[in-house]
Amino acid sequence: MRVRLAPVATLFLAVLLIGAARGAPAPARTVSEAEVHEIAGGLRCVVCQNLSVADSPSEMARQMRAIVRERLEAGESPTEVVQYFVDRYGEWILLSPRRSGFTLLVWLAPLVAVALGLAIVGVLVWKWTRRPASTEAARRVDPAMRERIRRETEAEP
Numbered sequence: 558m559r560v561r562l563a564p565v566a567t568l569f570l571a572v573l574l575i576g577a578a579r580g581a582p583a584p585a586r587t588v589s590e591a592e593v594h595e596i597a598g599g600l601r602c603v604v605c606q607n608l609s610v611a612d613s614p615s616e617m618a619r620q621m622r623a624i625v626r627e628r629l630e631a632g633e634s635p636t637e638v639v640q641y642f643v644d645r646y647g648e649w650i651l652l653s654p655r656r657s658g659f660t661l662l663v664w665l666a667p668l669v670a671v672a673l674g675l676a677i678v679g680v681l682v683w684k685w686t687r688r689p690a691s692t693e694a695a696r697r698v699d700p701a702m703r704e705r706i707r708r709e710t711e712a713e714p
Contacts, residue, residue: 592635593629602615602618
């Protein structure tokens with residue numbers, strides 16, 4: 558004997574199974590303190606501004622570390638957690654700017670400045686070492702000056 562379900566009952570059963578599958582919470586994973594510290598170390602504390610969230614003693618930093626932990630336990634990747642804070646606070650929240658777009662200048666400008674400085678120093682040293690030791694005019698001494706030098710050196714005891 559075969560049981561036939563009405564189309565409405567079949568649809569209801571399908572919706573119930575899909576809802577149960579979607580509504581089931583993802584298994585919480587355990588997150589180590591090192592993982593939280595690593596992600597929080599790349600975020601700027603909004604109160605201290607010169608410290609990372611991992612190093613700041615402020616209450617806001619403590620709350621941000623808790624958010625990092627919660628999001629990691631919920632199954633988000635470290636990149637998604639960082640992006641959450643970037644979406645909320647902007648690129649400013651990152652202690653190290655990303656190496657793309659306009660912020661690439663922050664990484665390249667010091668290297669260009671050092672290279673330019675070394676090039677300038679190199680050119681100056683090259684010019685200083687390539688100067689002639691003495692010119693023909695410097696070799697020629699006025700006869701009156703030559704006679705004076707001779708007299709003064711002979712007069713010395």
